[in-house]
Amino acid sequence: MSDVMKKEDKSLPTFRPATDILEREDGFYIYMDLPGVHKDALVIDLQENDLTVSGKTSYPAPENERYSEMQFGNGEYRRSVSLSDIVDRERIRANLNDGVLELYLPRVEKTQPKRIEITSG
Template sequence: MSEIVKNEERSPARYRPATDILEREDGFHIYMDMPGVRREDLNIDLQDDELTVRGRTSLTPGQDERFAEMQFGECEYVRSISITDIVDRDRIKANLASGVLELHLPKVEKVLPRKIEITAG
């Protein structure tokens, strides 16, 4: 008697990327580790007060290659961050380099600290 194994599509492992968030005078700088994620496999969505980052790795061997062993495999990185009204949503920028996603969330102009000039009277 032969056993039939059902071939199910497996979803990749999901990870929350290591993240550093720094607040500076010009806004918030967020750094996320996303090794193996290409720019075309990265989505950044802003909905209401939630910024969601999704990145997916894809490992496809070349034509004359095959995996002898695979421990890292395909995976998905997902991280959501709540943002407040002090973030200028229209000026958010993202850059992906060397497996690190850098997001810059600038503060709205009215929230930026400013120096008050003192005049002699």
């Protein structure tokens, strides 16, 4: 990433999205509120045991208009979650709908005992 991009990122206010994490029998479900974040501005990275979600909002200022007050605007959401070894990293799914990101983190399938067949020589 270039230094210019890093500097631009630093100028945006960063928010930690409201997040719910549910544990169910089949795995974990994470819901994050990301209002104004479009799919193409959303990045989900998995590095070792850290799952990081980041997304940017962009509200271009209308031409020849000036805000007298602005309570939302350009910004960035960022949240990291540490994963345990019981999460199957290969089957994680993500869905963005109406400003809510849903992540499904399935459990690793339990290994079943295996009987070793004995052959006579």
